[in-house]
Amino acid sequence: MTKNKILKLLIGITLIIGSITTFYFKYLNENKVNQKEEQEVRNYIRKINEETIKENESKEENNSYENINYIGVLEIPKLGLRRGLVDVNSRYNNVRYNVQILKESTMPDVEKGNLILAAHSGNTRVSFFNTLKNLSIDDKVNIYYDNKKYTYKMVKSYEIEKTGYANIVRDKSKTTLTLITCKTGTNYQLVIICELIESE
Numbered sequence: 154m155t156k157n158k159i160l161k162l163l164i165g166i167t168l169i170i171g172s173i174t175t176f177y178f179k180y181l182n183e184n185k186v187n188q189k190e191e192q193e194v195r196n197y198i199r200k201i202n203e204e205t206i207k208e209n210e211s212k213e214e215n216n217s218y219e220n221i222n223y224i225g226v227l228e229i230p231k232l233g234l235r236r237g238l239v240d241v242n243s244r245y246n247n248v249r250y251n252v253q254i255l256k257e258s259t260m261p262d263v264e265k266g267n268l269i270l271a272a273h274s275g276n277t278r279v280s281f282f283n284t285l286k287n288l289s290i291d292d293k294v295n296i297y298y299d300n301k302k303y304t305y306k307m308v309k310s311y312e313i314e315k316t317g318y319a320n321i322v323r324d325k326s327k328t329t330l331t332l333i334t335c336k337t338g339t340n341y342q343l344v345i346i347c348e349l350i351e352s353e
Contacts, residue, residue: 221237221239221243221245222239222240222243223237223238223239224238224239224240224298225237225238225260225261225296225297225298225299226238226295226296226297226298227252227270227294227295227296228294228295228296228297229288229292229293229294229295230293230295231287231288231292231293232284232285232287232288234281234284236251236252236272236281237251238251238252238254238270238298239251239254241254241255241256241258248271248272248273248279249279250279251272251279251281252270252271252272252281252282253270253271253272254268254269254270255269255270255271255333257269258270260298260299261296261298261301261303261328261330261349261352262298262299262301263328264328265325265326265327265328266328266329267321267323267328267329267330267331268296268329268330268331269319269321269330269331269333270330270331270332270333271332271333271334272285272334273334273335274286274334274335274336274337274343275335275337282332282333282334283334283337285332285334285343285345286336286343288307288310288345289307290307290308290309291306291307292306292307293305293306293307294306294307294330294332294347296330301352301353302352302353303330303349303351303352304349304350304351304352304353305329305330305347305348305349305350306347306348306350307345307346307347308346308347308348309322309345309346310343310344310345310346311344312336312341312342312343312344313341313342313344314340314341314342315335315340315341315342319333319342319344321344321346322344322346323346324348327348327349328348328349329346329347329348329349330346330347330348330349331344331345331346331347332344332345332347333345
């Protein structure tokens with residue numbers, strides 16, 4: 154093979170390699186641009202969704218707490234929890250909005266009665282009883298009602314299956330407070346029984 158033919162062959166190979174390289178880098182660049190555009194689109198849609206969720210939550214919160222009238226306050230110092238309680242017949246007396254007073258309850262001023270409160274666990278805005286599991290025997294719980302402070306202490310806790318009905322085991326010769334919440338990720342509920350030790 155002559156030098157001239159070898160030179161032409163080398164030039165041809167170089168041109169082919171150059172074309173392939175150019176095409177490859179162009180492909181990579183276009184692919185990178187496409188991925189970037191797709192990411193920007195996803196970010197934009199996510200931003201819209203997040204703003205819509207926040208707007209809906211804000212509307213719900215604003216609508217939920219218009220003209221709300223509290224009749225009492227639950228306070229659990231150990232958990233840093235303080236929540237207003239509404240009348241048992243109020244539409245806001247519901248775990249979707251608040252700590253709920255169950256209809257089977259009696260208020261703290263009823264001797265030997267039982268005030269039963271329920272709220273969600275979890276990590277939503279209304280998961281007011283999420284840390285209820287951290288209460289221990291003798292921890293204090295306060296209820297402010299009708300211009301008086303009722304102080305209870307925890308005496309026991311137990312779990313029940315979530316069936317829509319709560320079997321409350323308490324000393325019926327005592328005035329009690331019962332706190333109920335779901336155990337996250339299970340089909341069970343936590344029940345905490347507290348007994349009145351002081352009112353002032």
